[in-house]
Amino acid sequence: MMLEVRAVSHRYGPKQVLDRVTFSVEKGELFGIVGPNGSGKTTLLKLICKELPLASGEIKIHGQPLLTLSAKQWARFAAVLPQTAEAAAGYTVRETVALGRYAHQRGLFPTWTKEDEAAVQEALRAVGLADKIDEPLERLSGGERQRAYLARALAQKPQLLLLDEPTNHMDVSGQVRLLDRLAEAARSRGLTVVAVFHDMNVASLYCDRVLVLKEGKTAALGTPTDVMTPALLEEVFAAPIVRLAHPATAKPMFSFVPKGKQEESSAGELRLFFLDDAAVLASRQPLRVLSSALIGAGFQWATHFVNRQVGLDYDCGDAEGDMRRYLEQHGFSLERTIGMMTAVDVRDAVWLQKEGEAFSVAVMATAGVGNAVDAARAWQHKPLAARPGTINMVIVIDGVLTEAAFVQAMMTATEAKVKALADCSVCDPETGTLATGTSTDSLAVAATQTGPTFAYAGTATELGRTIGRLVYEATIEALDRYKRRRGRR
Amino acid sequence: MAVTAAMLSLLVGISTGSLSIPFSSIVHILASEWFGMPLSSDIPADWVPIVMAIRLPRVVLAFLVGASLALAGAAFQGLLKNALADPYTLGVSSGAAVGAVLVIFLGWQWPLFGTFTLPIVSILCGMATLAAVLAFTRMVERQMSVETIILAGIIFGAFFSAFISLMIALTGEELRQIISWLMGSVAMRGWKYSGLLLPFFLAGAAVLLANGRELNAFAFGEAAALHVGVDVTRRKVIILTAAALLTGAAVSVSGTIGFVGLVVPHMVRLVCGPNYRVLLPLSLLYGGAFLVLADVAARMIIEPRELPIGVITALIGAPLFAVLFFRKMKRKMG
Numbered sequence: 001m002m003l004e005v006r007a008v009s010h011r012y013g014p015k016q017v018l019d020r021v022t023f024s025v026e027k028g029e030l031f032g033i034v035g036p037n038g039s040g041k042t043t044l045l046k047l048i049c050k051e052l053p054l055a056s057g058e059i060k061i062h063g064q065p066l067l068t069l070s071a072k073q074w075a076r077f078a079a080v081l082p083q084t085a086e087a088a089a090g091y092t093v094r095e096t097v098a099l100g101r102y103a104h105q106r107g108l109f110p111t112w113t114k115e116d117e118a119a120v121q122e123a124l125r126a127v128g129l130a131d132k133i134d135e136p137l138e139r140l141s142g143g144e145r146q147r148a149y150l151a152r153a154l155a156q157k158p159q160l161l162l163l164d165e166p167t168n169h170m171d172v173s174g175q176v177r178l179l180d181r182l183a184e185a186a187r188s189r190g191l192t193v194v195a196v197f198h199d200m201n202v203a204s205l206y207c208d209r210v211l212v213l214k215e216g217k218t219a220a221l222g223t224p225t226d227v228m229t230p231a232l233l234e235e236v237f238a239a240p241i242v243r244l245a246h247p248a249t250a251k252p253m254f255s256f257v258p259k260g261k262q263e264e265s266s267a268g269e270l271r272l273f274f275l276d277d278a279a280v281l282a283s284r285q286p287l288r289v290l291s292s293a294l295i296g297a298g299f300q301w302a303t304h305f306v307n308r309q310v311g312l313d314y315d316c317g318d319a320e321g322d323m324r325r326y327l328e329q330h331g332f333s334l335e336r337t338i339g340m341m342t343a344v345d346v347r348d349a350v351w352l353q354k355e356g357e358a359f360s361v362a363v364m365a366t367a368g369v370g371n372a373v374d375a376a377r378a379w380q381h382k383p384l385a386a387r388p389g390t391i392n393m394v395i396v397i398d399g400v401l402t403e404a405a406f407v408q409a410m411m412t413a414t415e416a417k418v419k420a421l422a423d424c425s426v427c428d429p430e431t432g433t434l435a436t437g438t439s440t441d442s443l444a445v446a447a448t449q450t451g452p453t454f455a456y457a458g459t460a461t462e463l464g465r466t467i468g469r470l471v472y473e474a475t476i477e478a479l480d481r482y483k484r485r486r487g488r489r
Numbered sequence: 490m491a492v493t494a495a496m497l498s499l500l501v502g503i504s505t506g507s508l509s510i511p512f513s514s515i516v517h518i519l520a521s522e523w524f525g526m527p528l529s530s531d532i533p534a535d536w537v538p539i540v541m542a543i544r545l546p547r548v549v550l551a552f553l554v555g556a557s558l559a560l561a562g563a564a565f566q567g568l569l570k571n572a573l574a575d576p577y578t579l580g581v582s583s584g585a586a587v588g589a590v591l592v593i594f595l596g597w598q599w600p601l602f603g604t605f606t607l608p609i610v611s612i613l614c615g616m617a618t619l620a621a622v623l624a625f626t627r628m629v630e631r632q633m634s635v636e637t638i639i640l641a642g643i644i645f646g647a648f649f650s651a652f653i654s655l656m657i658a659l660t661g662e663e664l665r666q667i668i669s670w671l672m673g674s675v676a677m678r679g680w681k682y683s684g685l686l687l688p689f690f691l692a693g694a695a696v697l698l699a700n701g702r703e704l705n706a707f708a709f710g711e712a713a714a715l716h717v718g719v720d721v722t723r724r725k726v727i728i729l730t731a732a733a734l735l736t737g738a739a740v741s742v743s744g745t746i747g748f749v750g751l752v753v754p755h756m757v758r759l760v761c762g763p764n765y766r767v768l769l770p771l772s773l774l775y776g777g778a779f780l781v782l783a784d785v786a787a788r789m790i791i792e793p794r795e796l797p798i799g800v801i802t803a804l805i806g807a808p809l810f811a812v813l814f815f816r817k818m819k820r821k822m823g
Contacts, residue, residue: 051712075718082716088570088708090763099706103718108699156717 001063002027002160002192003048008057010043010216017043019216020057025209027159028190030183032207032224034197036237040216041196042083045164048194049080061160075103079153081146083164083196093140093148094133097123100155123154127181143174150178154185161185163195179206200254204228205246212236228252270362270396272351275330279346281305281364281394283446286336290406291444293392294323295339299406304337305394305444306330307366309346340392340442344368348481350474356466358452362396363470367478372421372435374428381430390438391417391475395467396446400453409445409457409467416468417441420475491774495552498778502548503540505785507793510536510544519545542679550683551675551784551798552777553690554743555753557735559776560769562750563757564697564732567704567765568725571635572813575750576615576736577806579638580645582747583653584618585611585733585740586671590653592741594660608685612737618645619733635817672797673746675784682742689738694773696731700724701766708763746780746799748806753779755809 003025010018018040025031033041046052048059050066059066061077069077079100088096100123101116124130127147137145146166153161166178183206185191197203203210204224212220212227214236220227230243233254240257271282286301296302308326323339332339344366353362368390373381395413418436428435458464504510514532518540521528528537562575576582588611591597599606626633626641653671703724706714715721739746753776754768761767783801790796 049716051715071715071720072718075716080712080716082712088710088763090758091705091708092762095705095762095764096709099702099709099713099717102702102706105702152717 001025002029002061003194004058004060005044005048006058008044008047008054008059010040010047010052010055017216018047021213021216021218023211023218023221025192025194027192028186029208030186030193030195030206032195032197032203032210033213034200034203034210035213035219039213039236041213042164044213045162045194045196049078049162050074072103075156077158078160078162079156079158080162081150081153081164081166083166089138091137092133093124093129093135093137094120096137096148097151097155100152103156119155119157123151126154126185127151143171147178158191160192160194163193165196165198175202182206200228200233204251204253205249225250225252228254272349272364274347277310277346278306278308279349279364279366280307281396283396285448287396287446288401288449289338289444289446290410291338291442293338293340293442293444294320295327295334296337300338302336302338302446304332305340305364305446306332306337307340307342307346307349307364307392310341310343312343314343338394338444340444342366342368342390342392343370344390344482345485348478348485350478350481352470352474352477354466354470356462359397359399359454359463361398361463361466361470363474364394365392365471365474365478367391367475368482369421369426369435369438369479371438371440372426372428373437373439374431374433375436377428377431377433391441391478393417393442393471393474394444394446395471397454397463398448399451399463400449401445401447401457402453402455405454405457405463406445406447408464410443412457412459412464412467413443413445413471416471417475420472420479424476424479426479491771495774495778498781499548499552502551502781502785503544506544506788508539510540515540546680546683547675547784548781550686550742551781553683553686554675554739554746555749555780556773556777557686557690557693557739558746558749559753559772559779560694560697561732561735563754563765563768563772564704564728565750566754568707568728569633569638570708570710571638572755572817573635573639573751573810575748576732577646577745577747578642578751578810579619580622580642580649581615581619581733581736582740582745583646583649585615585737586745587649587653588612588614588737589741590656594657604681604685608689608738608741611741612689612734615737615740616730616733618649619729621645671744673744673799673802674797675743675780676795686738686742689734693731693735693738696727697735698769700728701769704728704765704769744799746802748802748810749776749780752802752806752809755813
């Protein structure tokens with residue numbers, strides 16, 4: 001066991017800042033201490049590095065009680081990267097890092113050994129500052145200076161590295177590089193890292209285990225995935241927090257929900273208008289959208305839904321790039337727009353709205369079935385280049401939807417669409433069976449995220465039933481208009 | 490180079506005066522006195538007592554005092570992370586002077602210490618003053634900013650100077666002599682005073698020179714020093730004690746000579762960087778040389794009369810102090 005902290009308490013005057021905190025850290029672990037300001041995390045770190053006297057409880061480093069270690073002995077086991085290091089004027093990087101060897105030198109006037117020099121060089125290489133060894137410290141950037149201090153800590157050849165909000169003064173790329181280096185050192189050299197983190201996301205991404213402190217007490221202890229639940233963090237930070245899945249690694253991410261004044265909005269503030277070759281649905285408020293659209297797929301916040309009409313002979317080679325250019329040319333923000341394509345005349349777009357008791361739902365749909373496919377038998381098709389999707393649908397719900405409700409709304413809408421196609425006897429021309437959709441349908445479910453909350457949107461709920469009915473009716477109507485226009489031609 | 494400069498300053502110090510003695514003659518006289526070499530006949534016989542009994546003790550004392558003050562100044566600056574700190578600006582010199590005046594003008598002599606009563610009382614008073622200044626500063630504000638420490642030093646310094654004047658007035662001594670003592674002087678003190686200073690100088694200098702690495706660590710802040718393994722509380726006490734020891738001993742034999750501890754380390758830092766393992770020995774040598782030359786200037790400016798040496802050091806040091814203070818505040822403001 002590299003570090004053992006048992007029943008440690010601390011008070012500043014009458015204020016209890018730490019209350020019987022107990023945890024231990026294994027060799028090679030990257031251990032995080034998180035909590036809001038004043039939760040005692042920095043105090044805890046100061047007790048471990050002997051900056052504050054330990055009044056109650058026990059701390060052991062490498063099995064040795066802290067009290068029995070002299071300052072030098074301690075510094076041979078452990079090193080610290082402080083939150084803010086005062087820049088000492090005039091010292092070079094070498095002189096700064098050489099101080100890390102202090103605890104390893106003996107005698108009144110010790111000589112600088114080969115081992116000392118090797119440790120300094122290695123530490124500088126590890127932080128990528130080897131070429132700045134003779135630069136004065138104050139000529140380095142903030143991030144480089146922090147790395148020089150990290151090199152000083154590494155030159156101590158510690159087994160335990162303590163960090164106090166190490167990334168506080170760094171930009172994002174600096175933070176990532178520093179933490180990547182630390183994680184690498186922890187893995188390759190068996191270095192144990194104990195770090196105080198302000199940022200829950202950083203802690204979650206890099207720590208093997210975290211200790212969550214609240215008002216000096218242990219609120220949770222364990223892996224980030226297990227303990228950093230929204231419920232716990234909301235309690236600890238006393239602010240609404242949402243937890244998301246990191247897109248690239250299997251770790252949770254967190255974000256605060258600002259309490260800012262939100263304008264009352266409703267689906268009624270939606271506006272449908274037409275450009276020469278597009279139907280545009282615009283909302284004054286950004287809407288949270290889950291979509292399979294060409295532009296803005298996945299979860300997004302969006303204000304505009306652009307359903308663009310292209311010719312039947314449109315070349316789909318770079319449909320996405322072409323759509324981006326189209327949106328930019330027409331002054332839509334790519335970050336705030338959901339873009340779909342269709343071969344159908346967009347003037348045939350169906351626009352249906354329904355007010356429920358506590359909510360309203362609106363659907364915009366365009367449909368064409370030249371491309372109709374039976375999903376269950378599509379494997380029998382010859383491979384074909386995808387052509388523009390022909391059933392495009394935007395569903396706008398005035399209310400707060402959970403992620404589950406979003407996905408269920410997509411399912412409900414898809415099921416209703418399939419049923420509408422079946423009732424209109426639309427067939428897959430290749431298999432001759434009833435079609436379930438077209439090969440490139442787009443669907444977007446949007447919610448205002450104000451007003452009542454809907455946990456679910458399956459057909460067991462009133463919302464789900466409303467969505468199913470509206471989608472069904474809109475699809476039937478859109479198909480009808482499509483057929484009539486074809487008939488006219 | 491610093492050693493050569495120090496030797497040269499000593500020679501200049503011995504050679505200058507109402508009677509100018511060439512370097513070569515000085516070397517001959519010293520060689521004959523110390524190593525029994527025959528004295529060449531073209532050197533006037535009366536030069537020998539002038540060199541050996543008057544000028545040599547004077548420059549040696551000046552050198553020891555200058556070296557002590559410069560070392561103490563460097564140590565104070567390093568530990569307090571304060572470029573404006575020196576025995577004089579911190580009030581330690583004035584505190585030590587109170588002790589010295591008590592001993593000299595009240596004619597104290599403690600049985601166990603004999604003549605060493607003077608430096609010992611002076612050192613104790615210097616240490617007490619330092620403790621009081623630091624405690625007072627901490628009371629005013631916890632983070633002990635540069636200006637507050639200096640302000641506290643000046644308050645204590647002014648109070649002690651007034652206290653000394655009062656004491657002297659009450660004892661009825663002649664004022665001009667006392668003022669000249671207060672401004673500092675290394676004249677007409679003979680070997681006795683060098684002997685009083687030497688043991689304290691050797692002890693203090695040895696301790697400080699051995700703490701160069703610790704002072705480097707302190708330059709990065711006390712927390713950083715602790716993190717690399719410095720026993721902060723113990724080292725702080727050791728370094729401050731040694732610096733107060735040097736100051737007190739120097740003041741007891743020469744009065745309050747200001748700004749040496751400010752000027753010398755600062756100049757050395759400009760040329761050689763802040764590393765205390767270099768800065769401390771160089772401050773010792775250049776501090777000694779600086780005061781020997783300042784003494785030469787004090788002797789020459791209004792010949793045949795002498796200025797107090799503190800006048801010279803203040804004429805050089807106070808403007809530098811002003812410049813440093815100006816820069817410090819400028820940096821602070823923006």
